[in-house]
Amino acid sequence: TTAPVTVLGLGLMGTALARAFLAAGHPTTVWNRTATKAESLVADGARLAPTVGDALEAGGVTIVCLTDYPAVLDLLDDAALEGATLVNLTSGDSAQARETAAWAEKRGARYLDGAIMAIPSSIGTAEAVILLSGPRPDFDLGALGTVSHLGEDPGLASLYDVAGLTMMWSVLNAWLQGTAMLKTAGVDAATYAPFAQQIAAGVAGWLPGYAEQVDKGAFPAEVSALETDARAMAHMVEESEALGVNAELPKLIKAMADRAIAAGHGGEQYPVLIREFERP
Ligand code: NDP
Numbered sequence: 001t002t003a004p005v006t007v008l009g010l011g012l013m014g015t016a017l018a019r020a021f022l023a024a025g026h027p028t029t030v031w032n033r034t035a036t037k038a039e040s041l042v043a044d045g046a047r048l049a050p051t052v053g054d055a056l057e058a059g060g061v062t063i064v065c066l067t068d069y070p071a072v073l074d075l076l077d078d079a080a081l082e083g084a085t086l087v088n089l090t091s092g093d094s095a096q097a098r099e100t101a102a103w104a105e106k107r108g109a110r111y112l113d114g115a116i117m118a119i120p121s122s123i124g125t126a127e128a129v130i131l132l133s134g135p136r137p138d139f140d141l142g143a144l145g146t147v148s149h150l151g152e153d154p155g156l157a158s159l160y161d162v163a164g165l166t167m168m169w170s171v172l173n174a175w176l177q178g179t180a181m182l183k184t185a186g187v188d189a190a191t192y193a194p195f196a197q198q199i200a201a202g203v204a205g206w207l208p209g210y211a212e213q214v215d216k217g218a219f220p221a222e223v224s225a226l227e228t229d230a231r232a233m234a235h236m237v238e239e240s241e242a243l244g245v246n247a248e249l250p251k252l253i254k255a256m257a258d259r260a261i262a263a264g265h266g267g268e269q270y271p272v273l274i275r276e277f278e279r280p
Contacts, residue, residue, distance in 0.1 A: 002026050003139060004060035008052065008075065009090075010037040012120045014065040017089070017144060020124030022046055024143030029058040033075075052079050061139050064088045065116075069096040073103070082108035085139070087132065089114040093162070094155030101134060101154035110135055113154040115161035118145060131157040171200055173249055180245040210271040219268040226273075227266035230257045 002025040007018040010032035018041050021028045030038050031049040038048045049055035056062055056079055066072050069092045076086075086109050088100060097113035104111035111134055118128035128145025133156035141147045150156040175196045179189045213219050233254040240247035256276045265272045 004029070004058060006030070006049070006055050006058045006060060006062040007065065008032075008055060008062060009065040010041065011065070011067070013089075013116060013123070014063075015041065016120035016123040017063055017065060018046060019044070020143050020145075023124060026143060027060075029055055031055040052076070056080065056084050061085045061087055061141070063141075064090060066090050068092060069100060072100065076104075084109045085112075086110070087112045087114055087137075087141070089116050089130070091115065091161070092158060094158040097133070097158045098153075098155045111154065112137060113157050115157040117161060117164055131160050133157040175200070177240070177246070177249050181240065181243055184243045184245065210269075213269060213271045214274050219265070219270075219272040221267060221269045223269065225267050226257060226270060227261055229270055230254065230261060230266070233257055 004027040005021050006029040007014055007021065008031050010018060010030055014032070015037065018028055018030050022041065022044050028046045029049050030041050030046045031052055032038050035048065038046065042048050049058060052075060062084055064072055064086060066075065067090070069090060072088060072090055081104060086104055088111070101111045101113060112132050113134055115131045116128070117131065122128045123144055126146050130141065130145050130147045131150055132147060133150045134152065134154040137149055150160055178196055179192055182192045183189070233250065236250040237247055237254055240250050256273055260273050260276055
């Protein structure tokens with residue numbers, strides 16, 4: 001569908017969003033504090049709104065993509081929001097999202113919070129993951145990428161965003177740890193990468209089954225007991241220290257397992273560590 005849309009904020013990301021809407025045929029209104037950043041979009045058919053108020057009156061959905069939440073509140077504080085539909089794709093945390101939702105709703109706007117898990121160049125392709133939370137959308141942002149609505153709680157998009165970042169950086173750190181270890185034996189990163197990829201994909205396959213254990217709160221050792229895992233973790237720490245590579249990550253991994261064992265969970269399966277993550 002090609003309903004009219006408005007984009008407030010034409011930084012690297014906002015520009016990519018506006019460009020994807022134009023490419024999909026949406027009549028697109030844009031506004032940016034520094035108006036010159038709108039020039040190439042206007043050349044491609046966007047309408048430049050002279051003021052934020054004018055931009056909000058264009059109708060349809062208003063996408064907001066600024067540096068941070070204080071900038072959003074600063075910008076919209078004096079604006080007439082009654083009847084507007086705001087989709088705030090600015091990055092922030094779940095508390096900011098919930099507060100901004102309450103603030104916008106009090107002013108008569110329909111507010112969805114969102115998170116963009118993509119780089120500007122991928123916007124407009126299926127690879128770009130856009131998360132939304134808040135009232136169920138009756139509009140289509142499919143022009144931007146793969147859009148998911150996660151639920152009514154406006155904080156959910158930010159929570160999924162940080163959860164996903166935790167996954168991303170943990171996998172990358174684990175890979176770099178192994179790469180540093182193997183480099184000491186002359187194995188280059190490219191040689192190790194396919195093996196690492198296979199392990200990561202295999203472990204990813206365990207998640208649904210382990211999630212069932214977490215949700216049930218029951219952790220029978222069907223595959224291996226935590227104390228068996230902890231013995232392998234000791235090898236990981238000792239090997240890292242012996243090779244002279246960084247041992248912080250292996251030590252952290254082992255310390256968490258040791259605490260769970262000390263709390264009496266050594267005979268249970270790995271996901272019992274959820275308790276260590278829930279209660280630091
Ligand atoms: P930029 O720094 O390129 O753009 C920031 C934008 O915010 C500009 O349009 C700027 O206006 C505007 N702005 C900042 N403060 C104010 C203010 N007080 N009043 C009005 N406008 C203001 O950032 P990005 O476009 O890269 O990022 C925007 C959001 O998207 C961020 O929250 C970021 O985390 C998120 N994001 C970005 C990704 C990326 O790869 N770039 C990836 C995923 C999310 P002006 O041009 O006048 O300075």
